[in-house]
Amino acid sequence: MPAELAMLHETAPAPAEILEAFGKVCPGGSALELRDGQITVLMDDLGRHVMTIFPSVPIEMDVRSVVHDLELAEAPVAGVRSWIDVTIPLGDDGARERAARQVAQLTNGWLHVREGGEPHV
Numbered sequence: 735m736p737a738e739l740a741m742l743h744e745t746a747p748a749p750a751e752i753l754e755a756f757g758k759v760c761p762g763g764s765a766l767e768l769r770d771g772q773i774t775v776l777m778d779d780l781g782r783h784v785m786t787i788f789p790s791v792p793i794e795m796d797v798r799s800v801v802h803d804l805e806l807a808e809a810p811v812a813g814v815r816s817w818i819d820v821t822i823p824l825g826d827d828g829a830r831e832r833a834a835r836q837v838a839q840l841t842n843g844w845l846h847v848r849e850g851g852e853p854h855v
Contacts, residue, residue, distance in 0.1 A: 736786075736821040739834055743843035746790035746816035749774065755840035759833050760784060785834050788819040820845075 747755075752774075753765055762779030774787045793815050822830040831845075838845040 736823055737826060737831065738848040739820040739822065739831070740846045740848055741787075741816075741818040741820055741834070741838040741841070741843045742814045742846055743790075743816040743818070743838075743841065744813040745842075746792070746818070747841040747843070751841050752787060752818075752837060755837045756784075756833075758840060759836045783823050784830050785837075786821045791817045791819075793817050814844075816843075818843075819848075 749771065753776075756763055756765070756776050760776070760778050763784065764777050764779075764781070766775045766777065767773070768775065772789055776784045776787065778784050820834050822834060835845040
């Protein structure tokens with residue numbers, strides 16, 4: 735099963751912003767959109783699957799009721815209003831999670847390992 739992560743943002747980044755950030759993290763990488771953009775598979779320059787991103791979901795409540803173990807020092811909890819599901823393939827050596835964390839940071843967000851998701855390096 736893939737690791738389940740979430741990118742948390744105060745304001746949801748546009749899909750183009752995520753792709754631009756991924757291009758900085760993984761030069762030469764590519765994206766494959768499925769189901770009319772509902773699923774975006776991001777691949778490195780060799781065509782290897784790095785992560786899959788799903789559409790942003792607005793958060794209408796205090797994120798602490800959804801994310802119990804978020805490192806509160808990293809995110810302004812009261813301001814988080816966007817949740818983007820991210821999966822990375824099974825067997826990650828930590829590089830894919832680091833790439834997802836960099837994409838989150840470049841889009842002014844934070845990466846959270848979902849409850850039940852497999853934490854990595």
